[in-house]
Amino acid sequence: MRGAVTAGTVGGVASWQERFVPRARPWLSSHAPLLVAVALVVLITVADIVAPADIVLGPLLVIAPAITAWSEGPWTTGGVGVAAVAAQGLIGWRSGVLSTRSFVVQVIALALLSAFVVALSLVRDRRRRELAQVRSVAEAAQRVLLWPLPERLGSLQLASRYLAAEDEASIGGDLYAATRTPGGARVLIGDVRGKGLPAIGEAALLLGAFRETAHHHTALPALAASLERSVARYLADFEPEEESGERFVTALLLEIPDDAPVIRMTSCGHVAPLLLGPDSRVTVPELSPAPPLGVGLTDPDGGVVDEVPFGAEDTLVLYTDGVIEARDRHGVFYPFAQRAARWSGCPPGALLDHVQRDLIAHTGGRLGDDVALIAVRRAPAGPGARRTARHGGGHDAAPPG
Template structure:
C-alpha cells in the first residue's frame, strides 16, 4: 500500500522511508523467517519506487535502501534472540509445572462414597502453587484429608509445604488417631523448618493445618485443627453451618504431644457438602477493604456439584478482589453420596 501511494502522489512527496513499518510490525507476531522475507520485500519495494521515478541510482535513494536493509537485519536478529529466550522460558515453565504437580498432587475425583473437587489460586504471577497445601489418603474404613497454609510466600513456603505434605502421607498410616497424627506432623515441621527459614525470620515460621477423618459408613466425622479455620457444612436447603472446633496452636510453634490436640466430631450426612479452605479466601478484600463474604456466597450454590461449586466460588472471589489475590487461596469441596447396598431400600440409612 505504501508503494502504491508513493507512486500515485506527486513526485515531491516521498513515502518510501515508511516501508520500515512492514518488518517492524511483522516482528510483533511472526518469527525471523517471515520477518526477514517482509524486510526483503520492503527493500525491493523501495528499489521499485526509485526505478519508477527514475532515481534508482541517486545517492539519496541508495542511502535509504541501505538504511532499510540494515534496520530489517536488526529486526530479524531481535526476532532470533526473542525466539531463543521464548524457548528457554517455555522449558523453565514446563519444569516448574512438573515440579508443582509432583509436590501438590491433584486430588482424585472420587474416594469411596466421597466426591471431591479442589482448587488452588496462587497469588504469585505465573505460579500454580505457593504456601497452601492439601492432600487425601485412604485408611481402613475411611478417608483422611488435610488442608494447610504455610506462613509466608516464595520458595521457602513451597519447601515447608513439601515437608508437611510428605510427613502427612507417611504418618497418616502409622497413627490411628488424628491427635497422634497432628503430634507427628508437629515433630516433622519442627525438625526441618530451620532449613527453610529466611534470614531475619528465625522462629517465625509456622503452618496451620486441618485434619479430617471421614468414615465410609456412618455420619460421624472427626477433625483436629492446628490453628486452621473450621470448614463450612452445606446442605441442600442452602443452610451453612460451621462445626464446633477447638483449635490447637499452629504446627511449628510449640512441641505439643497427642494430648494437646482436641478431637472434634460433627455429623456429615448424605447429600451434604463439606467445604474446606485457607485463610486467603476469608481474608480477601475488595477495593473498599471489605472482606469476602465467603459463607454467604457459598450458600448460593449449596446444591451444586463439588466441581460447579468451586467454579462459581472462583469467579465470584476473583470478581470481589478485582482479579488479583493478595494471598494464596485453596478450596476442597467434598460431597457425601448415598451408599446403595444390595438388599437395602433406597431410603434406608446404613448402621
C-alpha cells in the same frame, strides 16, 4: 460439532461454512498483525508512487516488520522486512531516484531497522522457549508434590483446585492431601507462611509426613503432634537465621468416618471450612484452633477435636486464606460464603469450577496469595465404595503416571 449441518448437506458432510469458517477465524485472529503488515506494505507503496514528488512515504515501511514481530517468528518477520525493502526499491525506481544518495541511505536504514526487529524477534522466541520449559518444570513439580485428589475416596466425592499467586508458577505454599484409613478417610489442607519457591520445601515435607503418618495415629491430636515434630526438624535444619521463629504452617486435619454422619476436625491455626447445606444454607463451624505447626506448642494429649454433623447432601468446602483475602480493584474482599451458597447443590467439581471462575473475575486475574480449595461430599455407597471401606487402610490419591 459447531453449528448445525444445513439441509443441503449430503452423506453427513457439513457445508463450507461449517467446515471452513470455524478454522479460518482462529487463523485470522492469530495472524492478524501479519495481514495488517502486508496490507501496509501495499498501501504505503501505492500511496508513495501516486503522491506528489515532495511527499515521501517510503520510510514508513519500517512499520510492517515491527508489526509482524508481534505475532510471528523471526523468519516471517524477516520475510516482511525483505518485502518492505523491495517495496522501497520499487518506489525509488518508479520515482527515478533509485541511485540518489538520499534514497540509498533510506534503503540501508530500512534494511538495518528490519534486521534489528528480526534480532529482537529471535530474543523473544528464545525467552518464550525458556518460559515454556519453566512452566513444564513447574507443572511436573505440582503433579509430584500435589497429587490430584481422586473423584471418589471410599464413600466420599472429592474435588480440588490450586491457583498460584506467583506469575508463571503452578505451585506455591498451599497444600492438600487425602488418604483412606481403616473405617474412613483423612484430609489435610494447609498453608505455609509465605509463597512461591521458599514455601515449596516445607509444603513437600508436610505432605510426605501426612501421607506416612495418617495411618499410624488413631487420634487427630496425635497426628497433629507428629506433623509438628516433622516440621520442627525441617525448620531446625533449613530455616534461615534471619527468619528464625517466623516460619510456620497453618493446617486443618479432618477425619470422616464411613459409619457416622459427622466430620471430626483439628485446626492448627487454619481458617474454618464452609458447610453447605442442600437448601443453600451456609454454616461456618466453630473450631477451637491450636497453634500453627512449627511453633512448638502442639500438645498430643490436650488437643481439641471438633465434631460437626455431615449429612448425605451436605458439602464441606476447605480453603486457604488466599480466597477470603482476595480483593477486587476497589479493595473489596471476595464474599466467599455468599458466592459459594449459590452453587451448594452442584457436585464438588462443578462447585469449585464456579468458585474458581468467580474468584478470578472478582480479582481481575491477579491473586495476592496462593489459593487451595477442596470440596467434600458424602456419596451414595456403591459396591466399589463398600469394598474400599472394608479394606480401609490405605491408599492415597496416586500420582499421575
